[in-house]
Amino acid sequence: xxxxxxxxxxxxxxxxxxxxxxxxxxVKLGVDVEVEQNLGASVNWPDSHxxxxxxxxxxxxxxxxxxxxxxxxxxxxxxxxxxxLKAGGIHISLLDPFNEEKLVRHLAGAQVTAVSMEMIPRVxxxxxxxxxxxxxxxxxxxxxILAANAVDRIFPMMTTxxxxxxxxxxxxxxxxxxxxxxxxxxxxxxxxxxAFDTRPVVEEQVKSLxxxxxxxxxxxxxxxxxxxxxxxxxxxxxxxRQLMADHVVSADVVITAAQVFGKKAPVIxxxxxxxxxxxxxxxxxxxxxxxxxxxxxxxxxxxxxNGVKIVxxxxxxxxxxxxxxxxxxxxxxxxxxxxxxxxxxxxGLDLTHEILKAxxxxxxxxxxxQTILQTYAQATS
Ligand code: NAD
Numbered sequence: 001x002x003x004x005x006x007x008x009x010x011x012x013x014x015x016x017x018x019x020x021x022x023x024x025x026x027v028k029l030g031v032d033v034e035v036e037q038n039l040g041a042s043v044n045w046p047d048s049h050x051x052x053x054x055x056x057x058x059x060x061x062x063x064x065x066x067x068x069x070x071x072x073x074x075x076x077x078x079x080x081x082x083x084x085l086k087a088g089g090i091h092i093s094l095l096d097p098f099n100e101e102k103l104v105r106h107l108a109g110a111q112v113t114a115v116s117m118e119m120i121p122r123v124x125x126x127x128x129x130x131x132x133x134x135x136x137x138x139x140x141x142x143x144x145i146l147a148a149n150a151v152d153r154i155f156p157m158m159t160t161x162x163x164x165x166x167x168x169x170x171x172x173x174x175x176x177x178x179x180x181x182x183x184x185x186x187x188x189x190x191x192x193x194x195a196f197d198t199r200p201v202v203e204e205q206v207k208s209l210x211x212x213x214x215x216x217x218x219x220x221x222x223x224x225x226x227x228x229x230x231x232x233x234x235x236x237x238x239x240x241r242q243l244m245a246d247h248v249v250s251a252d253v254v255i256t257a258a259q260v261f262g263k264k265a266p267v268i269x270x271x272x273x274x275x276x277x278x279x280x281x282x283x284x285x286x287x288x289x290x291x292x293x294x295x296x297x298x299x300x301x302x303x304x305x306n307g308v309k310i311v312x313x314x315x316x317x318x319x320x321x322x323x324x325x326x327x328x329x330x331x332x333x334x335x336x337x338x339x340x341x342x343x344x345x346x347x348g349l350d351l352t353h354e355i356l357k358a359x360x361x362x363x364x365x366x367x368x369x370q371t372i373l374q375t376y377a378q379a380t381s
Contacts, residue, residue: 001346002032003336004068006061007039010075012300012314014042014321015328017073017093020049022333027054029337030345034058034068043322070347072332074325079103087111090347092332094118094131097361097372098262101379104372108362113349117331119359119369122227126355128334133177134327135317140181140257142316143284144170147253148189150302150309152280156190167192171251172211173244173268173293174258175202176229178286182255183209194247197258198232198240199223216243228261237266241273249276254283256293262375264291271295271305279307288312 003026005018016039018026023033033055037047047057058064065071065084073093077085082103085091088111095116097104107114117131127133148155151168158165170186172179175197183206186193193211195202198221206213218236223229232240248254248269254277259265265287274283274296285297296305297312304310317324339356341348350356351363361369367376 001069002034002067003070003072004058004064005033005035005039005072006065007036008042008074009078012318013075014318015074016040016043016045016321016325017329017332019326019329020045020053020055021326022329023050023053023055025333026336029340030342031336031340032056034064036061036064040325043325045325070336072336074328076100076103077107079106082106082110082112085110085112089113090115090349092117092335095361097369098375101376104361104367108365108367111365112362113360113364114362115335115356115359116361116369117335117359119361119371120335121355121358123354129331129338129355131328131331134331135324136177136257137181138320138324138327139286139316140178140183140255141185142319143178143255143257143286144182144185144189144253146311146313146316147255147282147284150284150311151253151282153252154190155186168252169194169250170253170255171195171214171247172255172257173197174256174287175199175206176257176259178257179255180205180209182257182286183211186253186255187211191253196244196247198229214244214247216240218243224261226261229259231260231263232266237268241268241270244268245273245276248273249278252278252281254281255286256283257286258293259287259290262371265293267291267293267295269294274308274310275306277306277308282309282311284311286316289314 035050035055037057037059070090076095090113092115097116120126120129155168157167168191170191170193172182172195175195187210195206196214203213285292285294287293288299297310299314302311339348
C-alpha cells in the first residue's frame, strides 16, 4: 500500500502531518511511503531525514495524490484536489465535518473513504490516536504564553526591596484538555488561578493542579456518554454569565476554552463584562475558530476594548509547530499502525470496529457516519 503525505497549503498552517520518526515506523510495517518535497520545511525537518527514514520524495504533488492508496495530512483536503484522489482510496486528516457538508459530499461522490481525526472516540484504547487532546494540550500552553506577553503585569509573587508584587489572578473558563494545560502553565508561572467548567467531575482535576474550582449553581448540566459537555440552555448560559461576572472582573487574565463538541462555542463573556475589567488586563479566547466564547473577539486579531486586550488568534497549536507536528504525527502513526494488516500489507478497514465506526465519514460513495448524517439532516429540517 502506498501512502502519500502532501505539504499543507492552508494559509498560516505550519504543522506537518508526518515526521521522519513516524515514516521509519511505517516503513518498518512494510508501507511504501512517499512525501512531498520540502514537506517538513516549516519545522526544519529536512528532506534528507525523510529519505534516511525510508521515504521517497515526490516532486509531483498531483501525480502522487493520484497514485496513493492512503493520504495523510493535517488539514482537510482542498476542494479542488478531491478529484485528484484515487477512487477507493483512504484520506486521513482533520476534516471539520460538522461545518463542511459540501466538502464531505464531494469526498463521498469521489468514492474516497474519508477519516475525520476529530471524531476518534475518547476511549482508552484510542488515546494514542487522540489528536484533539494532543493539540488542545498545546493550545492551553500557548494561550497562557500569549496572555503573559500581552498583560501589563508579571505572573509570580515577588518580594523585593522596592515592594511586594502580588501574584497575578487568572480565571480559566472551560476545563477540558486545553483548560487544564492553561491552569498548569499559569500555575508554573506563579499565578493564582481559579477555574470553572459545567462538568462537575472536573473539580478534582482543577484542585490537583493547585487552582480553585468556582462552583456555580446552573441546575442540571452533566456530560454526554462520550465525556463531552452537554449544551446549556439559553437560561442556564445567561445565569452562568451573571454568576461568573465577579470572577471575570477581578481577573488580570481570563482564558476561555469552553467548547461543546460539534456545536458553535457558547458566548460566555459579553462586551459589557469586558468593559468592567481592569484596563491592562487580557482575555484570550481559544474558541475563536468555533465562533468564540467572547463577544467581540476577532479571528487572528488582538482587539482592545476599554483598555482590555481580547486576543483571538486561531490555530494556536501551529505557533509551536514543531511539537504540535511531533504529537500529531505520533497520533497518525498510532492510528495506521493499529489498523495495519501485516498479512495483506494494507490498512484494515473494518467498518464494524468502534473506532472506525466513529471516525470514518464517507465510504463506498456515501456518507456513512451516523452522527454526521444526523447533523446534516437537522440542518436542513
Ligand atoms: P472540549 O474541547 O469539547 O470542551 C472544553 C471544555 O469546555 C469541556 O471541559 C466542557 O465541559 C467545557 N464547557 C462547555 N460548555 C461550557 C460552559 N458553558 N462553561 C464552561 N465550560 C464549558 O473538551 P475536550 O478538551 O476535548 O475534553 C472533553 C472531555 O473528554 C474531557 O472530560 C476530557 O478529560 C475527556 N477526554 C477523555 C479522554 C479519554 O481517552 N478517556 C481523552 C481525552 C479527553
